Amino acid sequence: MMDDDWTSASAGATTLTVTVWRGGADGKYQEFRVPRRESQTVLDVVTYIQRHVDPTLAYRFACRVGMCGSCAMTVNGAPRWTCRAHVDAVAVAGRLEIGPLANLPVVRDLVADMREFFDKWARAKGRFKPSATRDDDFAKVSPQEHKRMEADAGIECIGCGVCYAACDIVKWNRDYLGPAALNRAWTLANDVRDAGSVERLIAVSGDAGCHSCHTLGSCAELCPKKLSPTRSIAGLKRATLAVALGRKEAGE
Numbered sequence: 291m292m293d294d295d296w297t298s299a300s301a302g303a304t305t306l307t308v309t310v311w312r313g314g315a316d317g318k319y320q321e322f323r324v325p326r327r328e329s330q331t332v333l334d335v336v337t338y339i340q341r342h343v344d345p346t347l348a349y350r351f352a353c354r355v356g357m358c359g360s361c362a363m364t365v366n367g368a369p370r371w372t373c374r375a376h377v378d379a380v381a382v383a384g385r386l387e388i389g390p391l392a393n394l395p396v397v398r399d400l401v402a403d404m405r406e407f408f409d410k411w412a413r414a415k416g417r418f419k420p421s422a423t424r425d426d427d428f429a430k431v432s433p434q435e436h437k438r439m440e441a442d443a444g445i446e447c448i449g450c451g452v453c454y455a456a457c458d459i460v461k462w463n464r465d466y467l468g469p470a471a472l473n474r475a476w477t478l479a480n481d482v483r484d485a486g487s488v489e490r491l492i493a494v495s496g497d498a499g500c501h502s503c504h505t506l507g508s509c510a511e512l513c514p515k516k517l518s519p520t521r522s523i524a525g526l527k528r529a530t531l532a533v534a535l536g537r538k539e540a541g542e
């Protein structure tokens with residue numbers, strides 16, 4: 291359907307006015323009109339534009355059910371996972387403004403370049419380092435153990451980048467590891483099967499690490515999985531301090 295035909299067919303009270311970021315960092319917002327639907331998500335709106343109005347619109351998604359973490363965008367000023375963000379909950383007076391995630395370079399339109407986000411997971415040593423070999427028996431970790439419960443509290447992260455886009459410290463200091471990488475480091479610091487804890491705590495304790503967090507909590511407020519990176523970072527602060535004191539006592 292041509293843009294003009296579609297626009298005239300859908301004009302009226304049952305439409306949303308949607309402005310969408312187009313281009314790279316020097317791009318601008320473009321306005322579209324999208325038919326209102328029951329139980330419509332922001333991702334449905336973006337998909338409608340791409341399929342019915344402008345097939346050149348670039349955006350990213352995969353699972354559509356809140357599992358893959360690939361669909362996050364800025365919606366009316368706040369970062370959100372768009373496949374589970376209902377228009378009813380986020381539209382203001384029938385309007386949506388949709389842009390790429392903040393605090394990351396723009397590739398094009400709604401696609402942010404996630405490389406620095408995941409590079410920071412690597413810098414925070416967010417990879418499991420096994421302490422056992424294939425010849426060892428399975429580790430038995432009780433669900434009631436304190437460390438297991440600490441790890442469980444942060445383990446459901448889907449890597450969506452919402453917290454990273456919400457964090458003012460990331461905006462001011464692009465070297466800061468950010469809430470997701472630090473949350474991941476804390477889950478591993480509590481994994482009793484992991485052998486990389488000391489080097490990980492050292493990796494997250496520098497100037498761009500956990501001690502830069504101002505505990506403002508935007509990450510926890512907006513995390514779609516209801517995780518609290520703020521709480522994980524507080525745990526890392528305690529643990530890194532303990533390592534530092536231990537080193538001092540050991541004369542290092």
Ligand code: SF4
Pocket residue numbers: 453456457458459460468469502503504505506507508509510519520523
């Ligand atoms: S609590 Fe820390 S990591 Fe979370 S948004 Fe605030 S400064 Fe960033």
Ligand code: SF4
Pocket residue numbers: 446447448449450451452453454469470473512513514515516517519
């Ligand atoms: S901590 Fe939450 S907001 Fe941050 S990447 Fe993980 S799921 Fe997304």
Ligand code: FES
Pocket residue numbers: 351352353354355356357358359360361362371372373374
């Ligand atoms: S498309 Fe997978 S989380 Fe939204």
